[in-house]
Amino acid sequence: xxxxxxxxxxxxxxxxxxxxxxxxxxxxxxxxxxxxxxxxxxxxxxxxxxxxxxxxxxxxxxxxxxxxxxxxxxxxxxxxxxxxxxxxxxxxxxxxxxxxxxxxxxxxxxxxxxxxxxxxxxxxxxxxxxxxxxxxxxxxxxxxxxxxxxxxxxxxxxxxxxxxxxxxxxxxxxxxxxxxxxxxxxxxxxxxxxxxxxxxxxxxxxxxxxxxxxxxxxxxxxxxxxxxxxxxxxxxxxxxxxxxxxxxxxxxxxxxxxxxxxxxxxxxxxxxxxxxxxxxxxxxxxxxxxxxxxxxxxxxxxxxxxxxxxxxxxxxxxxx
Ligand code: PMV
Numbered sequence: 001x002x003x004x005x006x007x008x009x010x011x012x013x014x015x016x017x018x019x020x021x022x023x024x025x026x027x028x029x030x031x032x033x034x035x036x037x038x039x040x041x042x043x044x045x046x047x048x049x050x051x052x053x054x055x056x057x058x059x060x061x062x063x064x065x066x067x068x069x070x071x072x073x074x075x076x077x078x079x080x081x082x083x084x085x086x087x088x089x090x091x092x093x094x095x096x097x098x099x100x101x102x103x104x105x106x107x108x109x110x111x112x113x114x115x116x117x118x119x120x121x122x123x124x125x126x127x128x129x130x131x132x133x134x135x136x137x138x139x140x141x142x143x144x145x146x147x148x149x150x151x152x153x154x155x156x157x158x159x160x161x162x163x164x165x166x167x168x169x170x171x172x173x174x175x176x177x178x179x180x181x182x183x184x185x186x187x188x189x190x191x192x193x194x195x196x197x198x199x200x201x202x203x204x205x206x207x208x209x210x211x212x213x214x215x216x217x218x219x220x221x222x223x224x225x226x227x228x229x230x231x232x233x234x235x236x237x238x239x240x241x242x243x244x245x246x247x248x249x250x251x252x253x254x255x256x257x258x259x260x261x262x263x264x265x266x267x268x269x270x271x272x273x274x275x276x277x278x279x280x281x282x283x284x285x286x287x288x289x290x291x292x293x294x295x296x297x298x299x300x301x302x303x304x305x306x307x308x309x310x311x312x313x314x315x316x317x318x319x320x
Contacts, residue, residue, distance in 0.1 A: 004114035005045040008106035008315035010098045011036045011138045012284050014231045015211045016238040019195045025155040026131050030208035032147045033215045034138045038312030040092035044107035046115045047085045055086040073132035077112055105132030106139035106315045114320040126159035142166045142313035144219045166311035169222045172292040176283040176303035178255035187279040190249055197246040204241040228274030235276040251280050258302040259283035266298050
């Protein structure tokens with residue numbers, strides 16, 4: 001029996017991935033750029049050589065679609081793999097609305113590879129992670145990460161690429177956790193619906209590459225004002241494409257706009273803070289480390305809970 005454990009941090013996209021140019025290979029219709037965030041992390045152990053495939057998340061046995069997604073990803077890594085037990089723990093609440101699938105699939109492929117003794121290059125693992133969950137391809141890497149669309153038909157060149165490490169720039173990301181509403185549309189269902197029915201989708205994909213190009217320059221120059229503007233623009237354009245779908249897709253709740261307003265008020269009072277939202281109601285706010293406390297206080301007035309995150313390192317094997 002061979003066993004290994006890996007840890008990965010989730011990431012939040014500053015320029016969003018929304019849409020698939022190839023569904024089977026899970027290739028994106030847009031490039032994206034993200035920040036990997038600590039201290040939130042997924043810790044996953046893969047134990048090859050079990051009697052039956054089993055996957056556990058936070059002490060609960062996974063069944064149906066969730067379990068199939070995990071074993072499908074492991075089948076891609078090795079079509080002749082032995083059966084295994086996967087045990088995964090998130091040190092953060094799922095209700096935080098942070099893409100736990102990003103850290104989850106990054107930790108999974110890394111642990112599975114280490115447990116098999118293969119030690120593939122991380123770029124190769126990032127391609128496998130992409131097949132499990134698009135955003136997971138960025139969580140193999142620490143800090144500031146770009147995910148290009150790639151040009152190859154097999155998708156081998158579409159994976160996370162680090163552009164600056166976690167210690168490049170001392171920023172913070174705060175998450176305003178809002179009251180959970182009815183069960184949301186999954187990101188895959190949401191993006192396919194947008195792609196199929198929104199007349200704004202082509203415009204969204206047309207604008208996205210420029211957002212990433214400009215964001216890369218702003219990240220390298222540590223220009224928070226320039227980056228913040230792009231972050232808000234990318235999020236709002238992505239949501240605009242969903243709002244124009246048929247029927248419309250809206251992940252926002254009343255609290256979402258209250259948090260956006262709080263960020264605008266902060267900015268008007270001279271605090272540099274910029275918002276972004278994903279496939280859920282929560283609002284994530286980017287700011288300089290020195291402003292994090294003021295942002296936290298402002299968000300606490302409109303949110304149920306506020307989480308404070310900072311740039312995190314790459315996914316890593318912790319035992320094998
Ligand atoms: O990785 P997925 O399939 O959960 O999709 C992520 C989609 C967004 O979070 C909305 C955007 C992104 O780039 O992470």
